[in-house]
Amino acid sequence: MRIKAMHSVGLLTTVTVVGLTVSACGSQSDEKAEADAKAVSHRAEQVAAAWDGSTAADKWRAGYYPMGDVVQLPHGGLRSKVDEQAYKDRSFVLRGKLPTDWPKSGRVNWAGDESLTRPLSGAEESYRSLSGGLADGETGLTVTGAKLGTMTLATSRGPATVPAWLFTLDGYTSPLKRAAADPSQLPPSPIGRARDIPVRQLNGLVDIAEDGRSVTVIALRGVCHDGATVEALETVRSVVLSSSVKQQKDNEKCTKQARLRQVSVELEHPLGDRILLDAKSGQPVPYKPPYGPSPSWS
Numbered sequence: 001m002r003i004k005a006m007h008s009v010g011l012l013t014t015v016t017v018v019g020l021t022v023s024a025c026g027s028q029s030d031e032k033a034e035a036d037a038k039a040v041s042h043r044a045e046q047v048a049a050a051w052d053g054s055t056a057a058d059k060w061r062a063g064y065y066p067m068g069d070v071v072q073l074p075h076g077g078l079r080s081k082v083d084e085q086a087y088k089d090r091s092f093v094l095r096g097k098l099p100t101d102w103p104k105s106g107r108v109n110w111a112g113d114e115s116l117t118r119p120l121s122g123a124e125e126s127y128r129s130l131s132g133g134l135a136d137g138e139t140g141l142t143v144t145g146a147k148l149g150t151m152t153l154a155t156s157r158g159p160a161t162v163p164a165w166l167f168t169l170d171g172y173t174s175p176l177k178r179a180a181a182d183p184s185q186l187p188p189s190p191i192g193r194a195r196d197i198p199v200r201q202l203n204g205l206v207d208i209a210e211d212g213r214s215v216t217v218i219a220l221r222g223v224c225h226d227g228a229t230v231e232a233l234e235t236v237r238s239v240v241l242s243s244s245v246k247q248q249k250d251n252e253k254c255t256k257q258a259r260l261r262q263v264s265v266e267l268e269h270p271l272g273d274r275i276l277l278d279a280k281s282g283q284p285v286p287y288k289p290p291y292g293p294s295p296s297w298s
Contacts, residue, residue, distance in 0.1 A: 063184030091140030204288025
């Protein structure tokens with residue numbers, strides 16, 4: 001097993017977090033820093049040991065868990081800044097009828113003849129997920145109809161062809177696709193949430209490199225910290241990510257704000273079908289799309 005640490009790249013946003021105080025901005029002694037590092041490393045080992053060979057891991061590998069965006073934009077993307085903003089704001093206008101009859105189940109297909117039957121959401125439910133349940137406004141991306149088709153989606157078991165609703169957008173020659181297959185239920189974690197350990201929960205998975213040799217996640221750090229660090233503990237069956245921060249020296253300007261940052265983590269071996277786990281929660285790291293609906297298993 002090898003541990004790799006990569007530092008954050010790219011500011012995402014700023015949020016307010018209760019519990020970050022001015023006293024937290026102070027420097028830590030070398031002894032405490034070393035003890036904290038050992039505690040975090042031990043926690044990662046515990047998470048890996050709990051999941052490797054567990055019933056939960058077997059259920060995870062047999063299930064359907066999206067690890068990529070369940071929404072795919074029309075070929076070539078959206079045609080204007082106005083449409084891009086409408087999508088970010090989830091501004092949709094329905095100007096047609098959606099199908100009210102559809103197969104209640106469909107098959108998710110992987111390479112090598114692997115497949116799984118999953119319940120299918122209806123067109124109206126899928127449309128509401130795109131719009132965030134908001135009522136139609138006067139402007140936005142105009143949907144004129146929908147039909148059931150397929151799309152290719154990254155999953156915990158690799159790329160899969162999944163049933164999808166193909167929404168026709170006014171002014172576009174190709175559809176906007178929304179996966180219709182419901183994800184499998186997340187199995188109960190074989191290990192509980194970490195307590196009294198200086199490790200932070202990740203805010204989601206952003207990307208898995210095509211070669212599987214790196215993953216990009218969202219980590220949280222306070223404005224009083226030097227930066228967010230994510231370490232990877234790799235085993236044959238799992239990769240456990242531990243997020244922590246480096247403290248700055250005393251700073252009178254410290255506040256209670258915290259920042260979300262994208263962190264790229266290089267792996268010794270391709271991720272493959274190994275489970276990507278969060279050391280803090282003890283659960284798989286969920287994919288977090290930049291806009292639109294998140295997979296329900298998260």
